[in-house]
Amino acid sequence: xxxxxxxxxxxxxxxxxxxxxxxxxxxTPEELVMHNLQREEGVLNDTGAxxxxxxxxxxxxxxxxxxxxxEITADTVNWNEFNIPIEPKYFDIIYKKVMDYLxxxxxxxxxxxxxxxxxxHRLTIRSINEKPWNNLFSYNMFLRPTEEELEDFAAQxxxxxxxxxxxxxxxxxxRQHNVSLISFKHKMILIAGSGYTGETKKGIxxxxxxxxxxxxxxxSMHCSANMxxxxxxxxxxxxxxxxxxxxxxxxxxxxxxxxxxxxxxxxIFNFEGGCYAKCINLTxxxxxxxxxxIRPGALVENVCFFPGTNKINxxxxxxxxxxxxxxxxxxxxxxxxxxxxxLPKNIFFLTCDAFGVLPPVSKxxxxxxxxxxISGYTAKVAGTETGVTEPKPTFSACFGAPFLPLHPGKYAxxxxxxxxxxxxxxxxxxxxxxxxxxxxxxxxKLSYTREMITAALEGKxxxxxxxxxxxxxxxxxxxxxxxxxxxxxxxNTWVDKDAYDEKAKYLAGLFIKNFxxxxxxxxxxxxxxxxKPE
Ligand code: ATP
Ligand code: MN
Numbered sequence: 377x378x379x380x381x382x383x384x385x386x387x388x389x390x391x392x393x394x395x396x397x398x399x400x401x402x403x404t405p406e407e408l409v410m411h412n413l414q415r416e417e418g419v420l421n422d423t424g425a426x427x428x429x430x431x432x433x434x435x436x437x438x439x440x441x442x443x444x445x446x447e448i449t450a451d452t453v454n455w456n457e458f459n460i461p462i463e464p465k466y467f468d469i470i471y472k473k474v475m476d477y478l479x480x481x482x483x484x485x486x487x488x489x490x491x492x493x494x495x496x497h498r499l500t501i502r503s504i505n506e507k508p509w510n511n512l513f514s515y516n517m518f519l520r521p522t523e524e525e526l527e528d529f530a531a532q533x534x535x536x537x538x539x540x541x542x543x544x545x546x547x548x549x550x551r552q553h554n555v556s557l558i559s560f561k562h563k564m565i566l567i568a569g570s571g572y573t574g575e576t577k578k579g580i581x582x583x584x585x586x587x588x589x590x591x592x593x594x595x596s597m598h599c600s601a602n603m604x605x606x607x608x609x610x611x612x613x614x615x616x617x618x619x620x621x622x623x624x625x626x627x628x629x630x631x632x633x634x635x636x637x638x639x640x641x642x643x644i645f646n647f648e649g650g651c652y653a654k655c656i657n658l659t660x661x662x663x664x665x666x667x668x669x670i671r672p673g674a675l676v677e678n679v680c681f682f683p684g685t686n687k688i689n690x691x692x693x694x695x696x697x698x699x700x701x702x703x704x705x706x707x708x709x710x711x712x713x714x715x716x717x718x719l720p721k722n723i724f725f726l727t728c729d730a731f732g733v734l735p736p737v738s739k740x741x742x743x744x745x746x747x748x749x750i751s752g753y754t755a756k757v758a759g760t761e762t763g764v765t766e767p768k769p770t771f772s773a774c775f776g777a778p779f780l781p782l783h784p785g786k787y788a789x790x791x792x793x794x795x796x797x798x799x800x801x802x803x804x805x806x807x808x809x810x811x812x813x814x815x816x817x818x819x820x821k822l823s824y825t826r827e828m829i830t831a832a833l834e835g836k837x838x839x840x841x842x843x844x845x846x847x848x849x850x851x852x853x854x855x856x857x858x859x860x861x862x863x864x865x866x867x868n869t870w871v872d873k874d875a876y877d878e879k880a881k882y883l884a885g886l887f888i889k890n891f892x893x894x895x896x897x898x899x900x901x902x903x904x905x906x907x908k909p910e
Contacts, residue, residue, distance in 0.1 A: 382526060385502070389486065392534070393475040394504070398483040402526065403508075405515055405673045408485070411508040418509060422687050424672035425701070427679060428509045431539060433554070433570040434678045434696035436578060438778050440551055440570075442466075444559040452590060454783040466549035467559050467566075473548070474566050477541040478506065485511035488529045489518030491580055493715040494645040497592065497638070501580060502531035506538045512675050513573040516702040518580075519649035534564045535579060539571035558583060573677065573702065577652060578779055581636045584647055586781040588638055595639045595790040598776030600624035601632035601646065601717055609644050609717035610833055611637065613775040614726030615754045619807040621653045622822070623726065623829060625665040630712040631705065639720070639794055646715035651708065655679055655699040658690040662822050669707040676701045722833055723795070723802045725775070730755040730767030732809035732817045733876070733883045735866050737828040738850035739842065743905035745795060745802035749774060750788050750894050750902070751887055757814045767814050769883070771890040785897050803832050804850055811869040813879060820863075827858045847880045848907045884909040 384401040400411070409426050412418035418428040443453055445461035453459050478484060485505045492498050503514035514535070521529060542553040554569025556579060565579040581598075588594040599613040600620035609632070614620050621634040633646030634653070653666045655676065660667040670676060670688070677700045680692040693699070705711040725748050727734060740748060752775040755767040773784035780787060795802065807825050811817030831837050842851035843865070855861050862868055870876040884907035891906060 382523065384486070385488075385529075385531075388502070388531065389504075392504075393479075394484070395479045400483060400485045400508070400511075402487055403485065403511070405512060408508045408512040408515065409672070411485075412512070415508070417507065419686060421670070421676065421681070422685070423670050425670045425674040425676050426509065426512065427676045427688070429695065430571040430573065430677050433572040435572060435698045436574050436778075437554060437556070437570060437572075440554050441556040442550065442558070443781065444557070444561065446559070446561050448560045449781075453586070453781045458778045459781055462549055462557065464561075467557065467562065470543065470548050470550075470555060470557055470566055470568065471562075471564075473543060474536060474538050474541060474568055477538050477568075478504070478536075481506060487511050487514050488526060488531065489514055489520055489649065491518060491584060491647045492638070492645060493519065493647070494638070494640065494643060497588065497594065497640075497645070499580075499584065499587070500529060500532045502534050503576070504534065504536045506540055507571065509675060510537050510539070510571070510573060510576065513576060513702055516650040516673070516675060516704050517577055517648055517652065520704070532563060533580070533583065535567070535576050536564065537567040537571075537576060539567070539569065541568040543568055560586065573675070574652065574700070577648070581647065582779045582781060584636070584638075585779055589782055589786055589790065595787060595794065597637050597639060597787075597791075598635070598774065598779060599637055600634045601637050601644050601720075602626055602629040603632055603712060603717040604629050604833065607718045608722070608833070609720045610722040610724065611639075611644065611720050612724045612726055613749070614728075615752065615770060615772050615775050617654070617756065618726035618728045618754055619805075619825065620726060621651060621666070622663060623724075623807075623825065625663065625708055626826070626829075627665065627710065628830070630710050631708045632712050632715045632717045633705070642719070644717045644720060646705075648705075650702055650704045652700055652702045655688070655690055655701050656693060656697055665708050666701070669703040670701055671707070674701050674703040674707065719798055720800055723800050724829065724832075725749065725802065725804045726807055727754045727804065728756065728808035729753070729806045730757045730808050730814040731769075731879050731883050732811065732813045732870070733866060733880045734804065734806040734808075734848065735845060735850065735852045736806050736810060736820050736824065736863065737832065737837070737856065738804050738845065738852045739837065740802045740804055740850055741905065742795060742802075743901040744850055746788065746792050746898065746902045747891070747905040748804060749791060750784065750898065751890060752777065753887065755808065767809075769886050771886075773894075785894070801832070805829065806866075810863060810866060812871070812875075817869065824859055824863070828856055831856050831859075847884050847909060849905065881909040883907075
């Protein structure tokens with residue numbers, strides 16, 4: 377039974393233009409799961425988690441993400457391929473379509489939550505959903521208010537999702553039938569035509585990447601974070617698939633968060649109340665924390681069962697490679713509550729270098745750190761297309777360009793100042809290929825990457841001999857506890873040494889080309905940290 381003391385925010389919903397007869401407000405995860413099962417929009421797996429399919433979209437659709445170009449954003453947003461402007465009149469049209477559509481539905485799910493663990497910076501969010509599983513996602517991923525906090529809850533931002541609504545692209549001024557639309561003026565994110573839950577999460581992340589630096593002078597970051605027993609915080613930057621979620625779940629350290637954080641003058645705080653982990657090839661042995669988080673309350677997306685069972689086949693990518701699970705932070709046994717850590721002592725830049733060029737662990741000078749941060753490099757392996765063997769390099773400023781409404785220079789400048797002020801160690805970790813590029817070599821063993829990070833955190837790499845990489849310049853340790861010495865120098869792991877040198881030069885060329893657009897805005901120290909192919 378719904379708690380009678382929690383009343384539906386009828387007036388606010390009416391003001392938005394919604395009918396309020398059949399609103400399910402602030403349901404418990406158990407109730408939401410039940411609604412999903414009754415609607416036959418999900419099933420339970422053998423460990424009791426809800427398994428759903430998100431429909432046409434199983435990943436974000438960056439080309440369909442628009443930001444209203446208005447008096448707030450016109451001169452502040454860094455308009456580019458990720459921040460695509462749309463005229464205010466189209467917001468009005470789409471808004472009306474979404475409201476009209478939601479009003480045709482027999483029931484809706486509404487939930488209040490907030491972002492930002494640090495109460496000084498809290499952002500209150502009202503989620504309005506067509507689907508109960510989208511509402512469960514909001515329960516898992518946003519911070520959950522207490523009953524007391526709910527009593528005088530006033531929503532600052534709205535996330536409204538209508539996956540079943542297909543829009544007319546021409547009429548709505550968009551690219552195709554779906555949209556993720558941000559209005560800073562109306563403080564709303566409208567999601568239509570896509571059921572992918574990540575649109576909600578990264579929509580809120582995007583607006584926080586505006587509000588915090590622009591309005592509060594606080595650095596927001598696309599990184600995970602955890603904390604050791606003596607309060608030392610580590611943060612892990614990296615693009616998708618580089619290991620933020622996997623590596624931050626470390627049984628010997630307290631988890632702060634797996635994806636979105638801010639760095640203030642006195643702390644590191646998480647934006648979210650949950651994690652959103654990949655499930656592909658998940659095993660209990662390699663990733664026990666995440667594996668055991670798949671239990672009642674967790675929401676698993678787009679996985680397949682072994683035929684005739686309700687046991688998830690984690691190796692099955694037939695719906696998508698991007699299978700996911702969301703769960704509240706406390707599903708990880710050693711999660712820190714509230715998720716606020718001390719100032720960081722170590723920063724890790726994670727890259728999944730499928731060329732096999734970058735060392736598995738190395739230390740960066742301040743100049744190199746800025747160079748790498750601005751570059752934001754990773755290289756993914758080509759998809760399943762036959763005949764495509766060459767890895768696909770990606771340069772994404774600040775390891776998060778798709779989510780940054782402001783110019784990358786803003787975030788880079790803030791990080792640079794903080795790194796300098798707090799004398800943080802900065803490490804580059806290649807979680808990608810070793811022993812050759814994709815197709816020849818193999819991915820660095822996860823257990824090795826974990827050992828290397830532990831060694832760095834415990835200061836065990838501080839006094840070992842190092843060697844500078846001949847092209848990229850980072851300091852490669854000559855030894856590392858529990859790691860075979862011969863894998864530390866990447867060239868050493870390649871059978872064909874000339875091929876390595878050639879690939880390193882090639883990758884250096886890509887870095888230099890990509891950096892051209894930033895060169896005029898950085899110091900000499902950063903410029904000098906560029907790779908030297910000759
Ligand atoms: P996103 O931003 O999309 O959430 P992420 O940075 O959190 O991405 P993870 O979800 O941690 O990335 O994905 C890393 C994937 O790579 C996991 O599936 C993990 O099992 C796999 N992996 C394999 N080898 C390694 C390694 N050496 N280090 C880290 N991850 C590895
Ligand atoms: Mn992640």
